[in-house]
Amino acid sequence: MGRRHWPLRGVVLLYLGVLVGLPVVFLVLKALGHGFPAFWSEITKPDALSALKLSIEVAAIAVPINTVVGVGAALLVARHNFFGKRVLDTIFDVPVAISPVIIGVALVLAYSRIGWFGAPLTRWGIMVLFSPLGVVLATMTVSLPYVLRSIVPVLLELGVDQEQAARTLGAGRVRIFWYVTLPAIRWAVLYGVTLTLARTLGEFGAVLVVSGNITGVTQTLPIYIFDSWDQRFDVLGSYSGALVLAMMSMAVLAVLALLRRRERRLRVDLA
Amino acid sequence: MSISLKHLTKHYGSTNAVEDVSAEIVHGSLTAVLGPSGSGKSTLLKLISGLERPDQGSVVIDGEDVTDVDPRHRDIGFCFQHYAPFRHMNVTKNVGFGLKVRKRSPKEIDARVKELLALVKLEHKAKHYPAQLSGGERQRMALARALAIEPRVLLLDEPFGALDAVVRAELRHWVKELHQQIHVTTVLVTHDQQEAMEVADQLIVMRSGRVVQSGDPLALYERPATDFVHEFLGPSTTFAGEVARPHDLELVSVYQGTMKGRITSIVSLGFEAQVTVELSDGTSTWVQLSRNELASMGLRVALLVGVRRRDDVEF
Numbered sequence: 001m002g003r004r005h006w007p008l009r010g011v012v013l014l015y016l017g018v019l020v021g022l023p024v025v026f027l028v029l030k031a032l033g034h035g036f037p038a039f040w041s042e043i044t045k046p047d048a049l050s051a052l053k054l055s056i057e058v059a060a061i062a063v064p065i066n067t068v069v070g071v072g073a074a075l076l077v078a079r080h081n082f083f084g085k086r087v088l089d090t091i092f093d094v095p096v097a098i099s100p101v102i103i104g105v106a107l108v109l110a111y112s113r114i115g116w117f118g119a120p121l122t123r124w125g126i127m128v129l130f131s132p133l134g135v136v137l138a139t140m141t142v143s144l145p146y147v148l149r150s151i152v153p154v155l156l157e158l159g160v161d162q163e164q165a166a167r168t169l170g171a172g173r174v175r176i177f178w179y180v181t182l183p184a185i186r187w188a189v190l191y192g193v194t195l196t197l198a199r200t201l202g203e204f205g206a207v208l209v210v211s212g213n214i215t216g217v218t219q220t221l222p223i224y225i226f227d228s229w230d231q232r233f234d235v236l237g238s239y240s241g242a243l244v245l246a247m248m249s250m251a252v253l254a255v256l257a258l259l260r261r262r263e264r265r266l267r268v269d270l271a
Numbered sequence: 272m273s274i275s276l277k278h279l280t281k282h283y284g285s286t287n288a289v290e291d292v293s294a295e296i297v298h299g300s301l302t303a304v305l306g307p308s309g310s311g312k313s314t315l316l317k318l319i320s321g322l323e324r325p326d327q328g329s330v331v332i333d334g335e336d337v338t339d340v341d342p343r344h345r346d347i348g349f350c351f352q353h354y355a356p357f358r359h360m361n362v363t364k365n366v367g368f369g370l371k372v373r374k375r376s377p378k379e380i381d382a383r384v385k386e387l388l389a390l391v392k393l394e395h396k397a398k399h400y401p402a403q404l405s406g407g408e409r410q411r412m413a414l415a416r417a418l419a420i421e422p423r424v425l426l427l428d429e430p431f432g433a434l435d436a437v438v439r440a441e442l443r444h445w446v447k448e449l450h451q452q453i454h455v456t457t458v459l460v461t462h463d464q465q466e467a468m469e470v471a472d473q474l475i476v477m478r479s480g481r482v483v484q485s486g487d488p489l490a491l492y493e494r495p496a497t498d499f500v501h502e503f504l505g506p507s508t509t510f511a512g513e514v515a516r517p518h519d520l521e522l523v524s525v526y527q528g529t530m531k532g533r534i535t536s537i538v539s540l541g542f543e544a545q546v547t548v549e550l551s552d553g554t555s556t557w558v559q560l561s562r563n564e565l566a567s568m569g570l571r572v573a574l575l576v577g578v579r580r581r582d583d584v585e586f
């Protein structure tokens with residue numbers, strides 16, 4: 001990077017500083033402003049812990065399911081031709097294209113006592129709305145496309161040659177997937193998983209609508225943060241929760257950055 | 272193992288990639304499928320291997336109709352046009368893949384892979400990854416990988432396509448030798464006529480998905496069934512309204528020639544020369560002469576000469 005670039009660099013850094021840096025600094029200052037013990041007692045309050053626990057549990061369910069579904073759908077889209085493929089491909093983009101609040105409302109309509117799915121489920125005694133199940137469902141919906149979108153381009157670029165070679169050598173579908181396809185797309189899968197995880201941890205809108213915001217039962221960490229601040233005027237509790245969530249997201253981002261570097265190196269290898 | 276193809280047809284949408292192809296491939300032979308780009312050569316190999324299903328027709332290997340047999344059970348070694356190495360496996364793992372799938376013991380796999388790497392002269396690259404190999408080495412690895420399963424039939428799709436001329440000639444030689452050693456029925460696809468003539472003991476010439484002519488290479492060269500085959504199998508020109516090989520023509524005095532004309536250019540290529548003659552009927556032809564012939568005849572541009580076929584003379 002030459003000297004002439006410094007004004008541009010300065011502007012970009014300033015912009016990032018104002019947009020991202022300052023808020024984070026303030027967040028840290030505010031959360032830890034009353035000392036670490038105060039921060040610690042805030043985040044170890046039962047409600048905060050249960051929100052953290054639910055967030056992790058939701059991620060632990062939503063991420064693996066969306067990974068499996070995403071990989072399967074990516075293989076369908078990239079390797080098979082069937083009627084309705086374009087529609088399927090497009091449906092996967094709906095969750096990112098429309099506002100999470102709308103997704104939440106749509107889920108409420110579908111799963112309420114009188115909704116299409118809700119009516120029969122209620123008869124079987126399964127409550128989706130205002131329960132952790134609803135939270136999982138909403139989270140899964142908003143984080144649906146990331147694995148698929150990270151894998152499909154890689155699969156298309158990879159081509160079918162290696163898979164066909166494996167087939168002539170006697171390998172069946174399952175073995176081809178585990179020994180040939182998956183190793184070739186593993187970084188893309190991990191990348192997609194990381195994006196899914198980041199989205200899952202941060203989801204607010206859709207979850208707020210379906211969860212009914214029941215403290216200690218359906219409150220995830222983002223909703224706990226909002227609730228503390230907006231409803232209970234517990235400013236320190238809100239900041240402390242936000243700092244924990246921010247650190248979790250940072251950790252995910254760090255993994256993502258590492259993967260990006262790894263992937264770029266890999267691309268160079270393959271070229 | 273002999274292969275017989277019966278009325279194979281494969282369409283992709285409106286493209287007739289392979290159209291009513293029938294052929295007999297003799298046990299132990301090395302057959303070259305020759306044709307221009309897009310003539311359906313790769314598709315034909317995919318049909319034989321089962322990677323594509325024919326719309327019509329059947330594939331019979333050694334008397335057994337395998338049209339409905341999955342490629343994984345056909346025991347066919349396939350080398351792809353771009354080698355298709357498993358990029359995340361080293362050479363040893365690549366070559367051993369087919370044996371691992373067949374659940375052979377690690378010891379047996381190890382021994383067999385060593386043997387194959389020696390055969391393709393890649394022992395020193397056993398732990399390298401495909402990205403660390405040259406084009407020719409990748410090609411040899413792909414060949415070893417295909418041979419590992421002791422295939423009944425070996426299919427090679429443009430095995431030398433992406434290599435430079437020297438490596439190409441070397442590998443070509445080597446494949447021919449290898450074939451003489453192991454005698455597996457081999458079908459090789461190429462669009463290079465010289466390669467096909469040099470390596471194969473049987474030729475199948477394709478055009479637009481159809482077989483135009485097949486048989487012994489020399490017979491095809493000397494008695495091409497159509498102008499297309501004639502032009503495709505070697506240098507050609509027209510003389511007296513027919514396709515002719517330039518080395519089958521000769522220059523003589525004006526009175527001895529079947530036709531007469533005026534020399535318009537002489538290009539010397541060292542060991543041979545190409546002499547272009549504008550004939551009295553307005554057409555133009557070219558004649559291939561040896562260096563000695565050129566030197567002894569004292570030819571120059573604008574000279575009037577006679578042209579005739581060499582075999583028109585009686586000795």
Ligand SMILES: Nc1ncnc2c1ncn2[C@@H]1O[C@H](COP(=O)(O)OP(=O)(O)OP(=O)(O)O)[C@@H](O)[C@H]1O
Nearest residue numbers: 283286287288307308309310311312313314315462
């Ligand atoms: N999977 C496919 N889908 C659609 N069309 C195809 C497919 N594979 C081949 N074709 C078409 O079928 C025709 C024959 O293709 P093929 O690959 O067999 O030619 P080829 O003789 O191997 O050519 P080349 O020498 O360039 O490799 C071409 O017109 C090609 O575009």
Ligand SMILES: [Mg+2]
Nearest residue numbers: 312313314352
């Ligand atoms: Mg081809």
